[in-house]
Amino acid sequence: MGEDARVSADAGTHPFDADTAVRRLGDGRFAATISRNWDTPAGPNGGYSLATVVRALGQALPHPDPFAVSATFLRPVDHGDAEVVTEVVRSGRRLSVGEARLVQAGTERVRVVATFADLDAMGGPTRDLSVAPQMPDPDRCLLPAEPELAPTEGAPFTIGQRFDYRMPVALGFARGEPSGRTEFDLWMRFREPRDPDTWSMPSFVDGAPPAVMEIGELASTTVELTLHVRRRPAPGWLAMHIATRHVIGGYHEEDVDVWDSTGHLVAQSRQLALLPLR
């Protein structure tokens, strides 16, 4: 996995850090700017918007790591100016809890409740009950085919330029032949060099190709996304396990487990999302 020396680069200059930056306005309010660098065909990626909200909460709460984050997506997030309005709900010794609202043009777009912790000061027992995805090293995996990076012709899809993906087997949707297999593994990292950290987990879990692509669905709208960050990730690639097991009345869950380059689970997410209505 060492073909590219990841650097924990000057954080301020990486697009993720620049595009999720927030500026304190006082009274728990923060200014943010929603960039065009993380777009899906439907607009700014939800995980990117959420990462911006989480950074504001990180400035409002005393603990260093987002630990359990639940986001309810109320209305589409637009490019441009945004305000994140935070509230400290509880500040304890081990955990703190905050709430945040992403507001644009006077309208709330996303509501987030997040518990923060210090992942270096957990103290309790660890039991290995599960193993990381078994994949060849990233340099022995497949690069994504071009259609995956631009699934909708003419539509902006800038988030495809933000991440590197490596697949152990070709995903069917890239060849126009969805496999029906809605559970798969792949490697993922930022394309512009930057190691993963707890702050970038919202963007990684929602930036992975959705499993419903393998049943011919190219996009869905997130209703609710919960992320549990369980460990601080080691430098290098992330191994993503992606699964959708139930499509019911147009809604599906998407579960993502994230493992770091040392084979440790670092995050789990589940979202409930709505397929496009036809």
Add this chain to the structure above:
Amino acid sequence: MGEDARVSADAGTHPFDADTAVRRLGDGRFAATISRNWDTPAGPNGGYSLATVVRALGQALPHPDPFAVSATFLRPVDHGDAEVVTEVVRSGRRLSVGEARLVQAGTERVRVVATFADLDAMGGPTRDLSVAPQMPDPDRCLLPAEPELAPTEGAPFTIGQRFDYRMPVALGFARGEPSGRTEFDLWMRFREPRDPDTWSMPSFVDGAPPAVMEIGELASTTVELTLHVRRRPAPGWLAMHIATRHVIGGYHEEDVDVWDSTGHLVAQSRQLALLPLR
């Protein structure tokens, strides 16, 4: 599964309905009483408290079914008087979103954000990508051994009297021999006859025996619980699939999938919880 004719009994007289009842006070506030009928050794079961909050939200929001519910547990819930303070966050055609705070003695105990929907008016496609747990019928399964109903000597454990459980294989912890197998299936229903519905899902998913019992842990404290109710359950038993795959620094997730008596998935939950510190 028909050895006991479930009746959708006079809802008002069933302990679940009586104990989760709320009374509108005005301005989005509701009065509730936290009962002693749903106690674990550590106090009122979190799923029961959450079900009470969800009932209040159901009175505040226009849609009939809790659909995506995320609860952050801030402080222990006590027996007795409680107030649920609700806010309508968004009221749309397909979905509505509310927030609620369970307050006792002037202190917030639980914060909930919930999306409501009409499960009978989903409209989109359904794809069967997964199958229900394969278990013998409940009357060919095992009754729980007594120690499961009273794992802590002398402590009240009234929730054990609220539910019937049937196991296809004996769980090790009941014999004092935890199996290490933290993924298992069982049948579950209310002991006092009452069919399952969307309102009771919080109580079912958190009233199931936790998978960490099979690694010798009898209790844990929920930090965050997210529940997605995906279908209206049919009458009869519920098949529960319970799994913990990662215990890290004392924290574990607990995933519960709920299937109804016709073999359809009706709900999924995940919680992040803290094992007792020693």
